[in-house]
Every structure is written in structure tokens, then in C-alpha cells.
Amino acid sequence: MIRVISSVLVANRGEIARRVFRTARALGVECVAVHSTADAEAPYVGEADAAVHLPGNTPGETYLRAELVVEAARRVGADAVHPGYGFLSENAEFAQAVLDAGLTWIGPPVAAISSMGSKIEAKKLMAAAGVPVLAELTPASVEATDLPVLVKASAGGGGRGMRVVHRLEDLAAEIDAASAEALSAFGDGTVFCERYLATGRHIEVQVLADQHGTVWAVGERECSIQRRHQKVVEEAPSPLVERIPAMRAELFAAARTAAEAIGYVGAGTVEFLADDNGAFSFLEMNTRLQVEHPVTESTTGLDLVAWQFAVASGEALPPEPPAAVGHSIEVRLYAEDPANDWQPQTGRLHHFLLSDRVAEFGPGGSREEAPWIRVDSGVVSGSEVSPYYDAMLAKVVVWGATRTEAAHRLAAELARARIHGVRTNRDLLVRILRHPAFLAGETDTAFFDRHGLDALAEPLADKAAVELSALAAALADAAYRRTTAPVQGRLPSGWRNLASQPQRKSYVAGDVAYEVEYRLTRDGLVASGNVVLIRAEADEVVLELEGVRRRFGVAAYDGLVCVDSSLGSVALTPVERFPDPAHQLAAGSLLAPMPGTVIRVGVAVGDEVKQGEPLVWLEAMKMEHTIAAPADGVVAELDVAAGQQVEIGTVLAVVRVPGED
Incomplete structure (x- = not known):
């Protein structure tokens, strides 16, 4: 019997909520959102047909409250619940509560969730099978x-x-x-x-099973490049499995056995750890849709979310899944600083444009056409990156006829992207995709250790590129001031009757200060390096250096100037000419890098500390972060205690270094 789904509540937020909504609308299903207070203005809430507020901000107050989510579904009249991934998606009690409320659960049977909910018990079940x-x-x-x-x-x-x-x-x-x-x-x-296998390969198989006994092994993915045991790059098919063709049949058979052993129904993923010779062992089974499902969709042409709806309604799968075609690579774009212990970033995302050829949450055309870029994102220009949830901004996916084609295209699209307002791992992703080892398929879990995170996390824009970008920023600022000047706006910037000192502007990029000096004369721009000014406008500057002309897009925000060019994107902080002394910090001040909760303080005032010694532990964005001493010294001030909530920029402690005031 086919059960009709007319309205679905997505028990999730952000990118996955928007992804499920896309398919639900195509199926003619009404979309219902739940949202925390912090997410009230999030894009997925505005896109829903109806939305229910869950008071509070943290997951424990909102998205993890099963009773509130079920009550929201009842109140709005939804007849089905899709859990997305994360939060309650693998919570058997929540699935049972949905069923007890008379709603359709778009997920696997409760018993299957329970059997895989404990990795210890799951391994015992798999060994027995x-x-x-x-x-x-x-x-x-x-x-x-x-x-x-x-x-x-x-x-x-x-x-x-x-x-x-x-x-x-x-x-x-x-x-x-x-x-x-x-x-x-x-x-x-x-x-x-x-x-622990330091150089293992993380291989997973997408399974899809219906209520009539058909189990598909749809295709495998490789997700070996990880940070903090979280995936960063995912692709289908696996380079390792491609190299060892006999491995695919063995993987698929093991995945189907795993699904059949627990009576699985719906979309799920069986994860394995493999060595370089193709020997593999079961890790776990995710009884939900995976974050990286788009690479399987783009190589098979399937809409896995549509099949989740179909299976939950009682429809049968065809006897065999479609064959995979070509290669797809997905990267997770995070608001984080890879060079600084992957520290999550928060704040206003002023501008977010990944490509001029974007298909949101789907291919937007045949996968056999010229490579396309797919973006699954929970944010848009103007979104606020919150400290309460995961720092992922988007999944960026490209399909290509070959792996090399997909990697080159994805790297190029990312390098051209305009992302203003928060620091991201974009440059790291580009360097990974262009790395010879990656292109050769050498992608085990030790990738960052082997090739050096410091080198991979280096900005794409080198020192010379930053200097040119700073000059472009200064010229754009001068052009803006001319166009907005109430009088004599047509005169050149810095115009004088007599020769005068050059125009000066100071910026900081990262931890480095850049001093820009230039003069605009009858003969053109006078600046260091024989740079020729072609055109300067408030939002774009064209410079020529040694016969090479480049365009610099310039966007100015409060306290931030973002410059994009083919040399790499640069974020500049303008330096005030006359800073307010009240805003200056004591030397050795340790600031909260993000809003969060102090979970531990390891020192007291007067303690001697060594450089790198942990002083304060913060919990934010679902991770624990350590604040360490910047140098050998003495704790002069300690302004926080365990359990305290802090905002970004809060002074946590001051370490006084002997010999420094």
C-alpha cells in the first residue's frame, strides 16, 4: 500500500533542510521548518511553507528536543518527518516518537537504528554476519x-x-x-x-533498500582526507577502488550483507577502513543520509532524497541501481582557520558568491554535459555565522568525465569565489585539489601530516600579491572618496598645486602590516614596483605590472576591505590613523577567538607559564578549543571562570613577559 506524503517537517537546519525542501517541492510536498532563535532569519526558514520556533539557541535547547519537534509537526499538520543528518537523525527514540504520533518516518526502521546506534554492538552484529x-x-x-x-x-x-x-x-x-x-x-x-591505522583509506558504500527486500549498493565514495576525524574532501568513485577493480564487488557485497543483517530500509551508508592493498574492515553504519551524498547523486543521476520519500511511502526499487558515470568531487567549505588549529570563525558573511554557474542542491542539467558546479549551502550573502552550530558554510561539488577534469574545475571555481566577512578554508581546499599527490589518487587519512598542513594552509595570495591588493584597496578608497566628495570631487586624489608627500594608507593582512604609498601625477601613478594604473573605481581597480594587466575587485565593509583577483583573495583590515587609546589592549592579552563557554581554567594569577601551555579551554561550535600562552611569562590577569559565557574578543587572561611592559 502506497502512503501519500503531503507535508513534511524537516527536523534539522541549514543546508540539509534546504536540500530536502528542494526535492520535497519537486514532489509537490509542503515544506515545514523548525528553527532556534538564532536561526530565525536563516535562509531555510524563509524558504519553508511554514516554520515553528523552538525557543533557545543551543542544540540541546532546540533541535535535540524530540518532544518539541514532534509537537511542532502535530501543530502544523505535517504528516511526515525527515531527520536530515546529525541532531536526532540516528536517535531510535525520536524515530519511535514520530511513528507513535501517527506520522511517516522518512528513515530506516527503529530496530535498525538501535542496532547500529552503538558502535560496539554494531561491530559484534557485523562480525556475526x-x-x-x-x-x-x-x-x-x-x-x-x-x-x-x-x-x-x-x-x-x-x-x-x-x-x-x-x-x-x-x-x-x-x-x-x-x-x-x-x-x-x-x-x-x-x-x-x-x-589506529594512520594511513588508512576511508571508503564507504551508499546503500538504498526498500520494504520489499531489494537492497542496492549504489556506489562507493572515498572520504580519506580529514581533519579532526571529520571529512574535508569526498569523491566518487574511490581512487583506491578504481586501482583495485576486484575490491568494488567485495565492498558492495559486504555493504549489502550489513544492510540485510539488520533488515535495513531507506538510504544509509556502510563505512569501511581499507589499507593500500584493498583489505578493508567495517567501521560503522550511518542510518541516515550522508553529508557527502551529492557525489553519488552526480555520478548516478539519482535523487537520493526523492528515493527516501518513495521508500517511506512504500514504493519498490527497480531490481538494479543505475551505473555510475564519470567522477565527482565534493569539498566542505568551512568558516575556519586551518593554520590556527582549525579554529572556527563567526561573524557576518557579507558576500557569498561561489560561481556564476551554480546549480543549488542539484545538477541543473545532464551530468554528461560540460562539468557543472553544484552548491549545497545553508547561507547566503548577509547571513550570520553563529557560534552555536557546525562551521560548514557549503558543500561545493563538481562532476567531470574524469577525476582530473573534476579536480581542476573545482579548484578553479573555488579560487574565483568571492567570500567576504569570515575566514574560510577555501585556499586550503584549492591547494589540496591541485596537489600532485591528490591528483595521483594518494589520498589516505595521513594526507595533512604527510604533505604539511602549514604549506597546504598557506594563502594563495603571496606577499607580493597582498602588496598589490593593498595598493588596489587604497586606490579604490580614493576613488570612492572622490565620487562622494561634496566639492572638487573631479580633482585627482591628493591633488596639490605644489609637489607634496605621497598618499599613505595602512592595512593589516593576517598578522602583517602593509604601508601603501603612492602619488597620482600628470604622468600617472607613482608607486613602488613600477606599477601602472589603468583604471581605478570604487569597486574595481586595474593595474599593470611588467606588462601584465590584472583586475582587482574591491569591496569595503565596516573595518574590512576584501580584494579579489587572479592572484588570490585578500582580506585587509584598515589601520586607523588616530586610534582611540581606550581600545588598545595590554600586551600579552589573550582574546576569545569566538563566542563560547569556558569549560576549564588551568592556571591562576601569578602562575609561571611556558609558551604553548594550555591556559583556558572553550567550547564553541560543537568543538573544544584550547587557548595557550603566547610566550613564556607570568599570568598577570585572569578574567574568566569555568561556566562563563564569553563573546568574541573578550579578554580571557593576560600573560606578562619579563622585560616587556
């Missing part, structure tokens, strides 16, 4: 010969509750830390250990 698994180690049984080991949360995922341990003496502390993080993130502090 004949799926290869890594041997489990209880924390108490770990010996020096077992090292290194990975401490993992039994519930949940996303890299939280995970620690790599190389020394036996560190194990107890890391278990405690992983358990505390898991308890905070998933409400379950159970952890276990397994052997």
Missing part, C-alpha cells in the same frame, strides 16, 4: 604493543568523542576527555578503543 571488522579493544585491555589506538565514542559521529593515543600513559586522560565530549554531544559517554 560475516562482515570483516577491526578487533575491539576495551580501554582496560590496551597494552603498549597495541599502540597507537583510537578512542571512539560508541554513539554518534562527526569526529566528536575521538582521540588518537600514542603513549600508554596518556590513555586514561584521553579516554576521560573523549567520554566527556561524547556525553556532551550525544548524551552517551561510552567509549571503546581500536587499533
